[in-house]
Amino acid sequence: MNFSQSFRLAVKSLMTSKMRALLTMLGIIIGVAAVIVITSLGNGMQKMMNDQFDQLGANLIQVQIWGRGEGSRTIEPEDMYALAEKYPQYISGVSPYVNMYQTPTIRKGTDEYKRTSVYGVSEAFYDASRNQTITGESLVQGRFLSYVDVERYQNVCVIGDYLNQELFQGGGLGKTLTIGGTPYQVIGLLEQKADSTEGSGDDVIFLPYGNALRLNASATVSLYLFTSTNKDASAAAKGVIENRLFKTFQSSDYYMVMSSAEMMDAMNTMMDTMMVVLVAIAAISLLVGGIGIMNIMLVSVTERTREIGIRKSLGGKRRDIRSQFIIEAGTTSAIGGVLGIGLGVLMAQAAGALVRGLMSSSGGGEFNAIPGVDSVAIAFGVSVAIGIAFGYLPANKAAKLNPIDALRYD
Amino acid sequence: MEHLIELKDVYKIYHMGDTAVHALDGVNITVDRGEFVAIVGQSGSGKSTAMNIIGCLDVPTSGSYHLGGVDVSTMDDDQQAEIRNKMLGFIFQQYNLIPKLNVLENVELPLLYAGVPSGERRQRALSALERVGLQGKHKNLPSQLSGGQQQRVSIARALAGSPSVILADEPTGALDSRTGREVLAFLQKLNAEGDTVVLITHDNSIAVKAKRIVRLQDGRVIYDGDAHDPQALVQPGEEETQEVGQL
Numbered sequence: 001m002n003f004s005q006s007f008r009l010a011v012k013s014l015m016t017s018k019m020r021a022l023l024t025m026l027g028i029i030i031g032v033a034a035v036i037v038i039t040s041l042g043n044g045m046q047k048m049m050n051d052q053f054d055q056l057g058a059n060l061i062q063v064q065i066w067g068r069g070e071g072s073r074t075i076e077p078e079d080m081y082a083l084a085e086k087y088p089q090y091i092s093g094v095s096p097y098v099n100m101y102q103t104p105t106i107r108k109g110t111d112e113y114k115r116t117s118v119y120g121v122s123e124a125f126y127d128a129s130r131n132q133t134i135t136g137e138s139l140v141q142g143r144f145l146s147y148v149d150v151e152r153y154q155n156v157c158v159i160g161d162y163l164n165q166e167l168f169q170g171g172g173l174g175k176t177l178t179i180g181g182t183p184y185q186v187i188g189l190l191e192q193k194a195d196s197t198e199g200s201g202d203d204v205i206f207l208p209y210g211n212a213l214r215l216n217a218s219a220t221v222s223l224y225l226f227t228s229t230n231k232d233a234s235a236a237a238k239g240v241i242e243n244r245l246f247k248t249f250q251s252s253d254y255y256m257v258m259s260s261a262e263m264m265d266a267m268n269t270m271m272d273t274m275m276v277v278l279v280a281i282a283a284i285s286l287l288v289g290g291i292g293i294m295n296i297m298l299v300s301v302t303e304r305t306r307e308i309g310i311r312k313s314l315g316g317k318r319r320d321i322r323s324q325f326i327i328e329a330g331t332t333s334a335i336g337g338v339l340g341i342g343l344g345v346l347m348a349q350a351a352g353a354l355v356r357g358l359m360s361s362s363g364g365g366e367f368n369a370i371p372g373v374d375s376v377a378i379a380f381g382v383s384v385a386i387g388i389a390f391g392y393l394p395a396n397k398a399a400k401l402n403p404i405d406a407l408r409y410d
Numbered sequence: 411m412e413h414l415i416e417l418k419d420v421y422k423i424y425h426m427g428d429t430a431v432h433a434l435d436g437v438n439i440t441v442d443r444g445e446f447v448a449i450v451g452q453s454g455s456g457k458s459t460a461m462n463i464i465g466c467l468d469v470p471t472s473g474s475y476h477l478g479g480v481d482v483s484t485m486d487d488d489q490q491a492e493i494r495n496k497m498l499g500f501i502f503q504q505y506n507l508i509p510k511l512n513v514l515e516n517v518e519l520p521l522l523y524a525g526v527p528s529g530e531r532r533q534r535a536l537s538a539l540e541r542v543g544l545q546g547k548h549k550n551l552p553s554q555l556s557g558g559q560q561q562r563v564s565i566a567r568a569l570a571g572s573p574s575v576i577l578a579d580e581p582t583g584a585l586d587s588r589t590g591r592e593v594l595a596f597l598q599k600l601n602a603e604g605d606t607v608v609l610i611t612h613d614n615s616i617a618v619k620a621k622r623i624v625r626l627q628d629g630r631v632i633y634d635g636d637a638h639d640p641q642a643l644v645q646p647g648e649e650e651t652q653e654v655g656q657l
Contacts, residue, residue, distance in 0.1 A: 312494075314567070407502070
């Protein structure tokens with residue numbers, strides 16, 4: 001059967017009754033648009049989260065320790081260093097990472113800053129050969145903490161770009177500021193990492209971890225950061241760290257080891273699952289749309305009984321008639337699919353702009369809700385498939401009409 | 411010589427509840443190439459059933475039907491469709507053009523189903539339209555043409571596939587007498603040019619335009635012979651023969 005004629009005929013009959021055509025396609029349009037919006041937002045979200053993980057370091061492994069186990073078992077920073085030296089093939093760096101229980105006030109003269117992130121780390125936190133810390137910062141001026149600084153509890157610090165600009169107008173190297181009342185000398189300046197605003201990744205201070213413990217008035221390091229040699233080694237690195245910790249604590253209740261790669265995988269799996277569920281819900285609309293097409297096609301077959309009779313009398317075989325109506329149903333749903341994709345892309349753009357607006361205030365990464373080529377292709381393919389699947393029954397009904405009855409039909 | 415159409419002892423029995431209706435009750439008809447035959451009868455005579463069977467739209471309950479030497483009485487739906495496509499050209503009372511297709515597309519339809527490539531299809535359809543005097547109208551929709559023109563389109567459609575038999579079912583029934591005469595004259599012209607024409611009608615005045623008349627009554631052939639024989643026009647049960655030449 002001639003495809004192009006069936007196609008033109010289908011378009012023609014859609015054009016002659018635009019309202020009816022639109023209503024027929026509405027289910028498909030809504031369904032496809034919903035799928036496009038969901039996948040676009042999901043992709044955008046996933047990409048943004050992955051970017052943030054990458055920024056944080058995809059090779060990062062966090063070790064949280066919150067107990068002493070039986071007796072007075074404990075892990076010293078030296079144990080962790082020894083571990084890193086023992087497994088250089090898996091672990092490329094390790095450092096204590098002391099968070100402040102209570103954010104200390106940073107002061108210089110009369111200027112006060114209360115939202116600054118202060119971390120206590122060791123000299124191993126910074127890899128001079130790559131000019132990069134474990135969490136991804138780079139130095140632009142001065143030096144990082146040294147072994148001596150850490151060992152001797154020197155009151156020195158490395159500050160982020162925001163503080164350097166705000167407190168010292170960019171010339172902070174060698175100057176002094178106070179952290180929680182204690183004066184510290186700035187020995188290094190970090191490169192701008194985020195947007196250099198208060199509370200961002202540039203509002204940061206690194207100081208020797210011993211000093212940070214003192215500020216916290218605690219004695220043990222409860223958080224270590226490791227980096228694995230690469231993303232693939234992170235599972236192995238995690239394994240050796242867990243073994244070492246178990247050896248000390250004899251129980252896995254007192255520590256937790258989390259790798260970024262693992263968390264990223266877990267997050268991606270979660271996002272994927274969520275997206276599948278949402279798309280499945282949206283797909284119900286596609287199903288309803290398909291039923292709508294089937295309904296209209298059944299009406300169309302009845303309306304055009306005489307045409308079917310004429311075609312059969314002129315030599316149209318069953319499969320000719322069947323393919324004509326299937327092409328018509330497929331065309332209807334394909335046009336619906338295209339309209340739905342257009343609508344979905346527009347809606348995704350609008351939703352993306354909205355989300356971007358909401359997040360810029362909290363300083364998040366770039367968010368773009370752009371549908372993937374694959375999801376557009378799948379949406380189009382599925383809508384055509386639905387038309388064909390739901391068009392089959394009416395088309396078959398048409399194909400089986402008796403030509404005599406069909407010719408006599410009024 | 412082999413007959414073009416050969417119905418042998420054909421029965422068509424419909425079951426209406428408990429009663430069996432013999433629409434055709436042992437009919438024998440033969441038509442040879444180049445003939446112009448009118449099958450005449452009143453409603454209920456079985457002429458429509460005969461037309462359906464000759465037109466391969468239906469199969470007999472018993473008996474055999476050979477068209478061009480091929481037994482078509484036992485064929486299935488799709489095989490019959492192919493025979494209709496290759497051997498038969500239909501002209502219907504209601505023209506039966508597809509309203510959404512233009513004249514050319516309507517005429518092309520049988521060629522489309524025959525799988526004729528588009529260039530040749532168009533060319534053959536145009537020459538068929540020329541034959542019925544509708545050149546230049548091929549882009550019109552059927553609704554833009556008069557009844558007579560529409561009937562000529564349907565004749566062009568019947569001719570386009572170069573069928574062995576042209577089957578005209580009350581072709582003048584929906585036309586005024588003048589255009590009706592034109593259509594009949596055209597069928598005569600086709601026959602003169604060598605086409606085989608089978609005309610189905612209830613109207614004696616139309617039947618006499620054919621060369622031969624087959625009269626059916628109650629599913630049986632009651633006359634089969636020359637159209638100019640006065641006996642051909644006798645309809646039993648009527649007081650007198652119908653006036654001829656009303657048209």
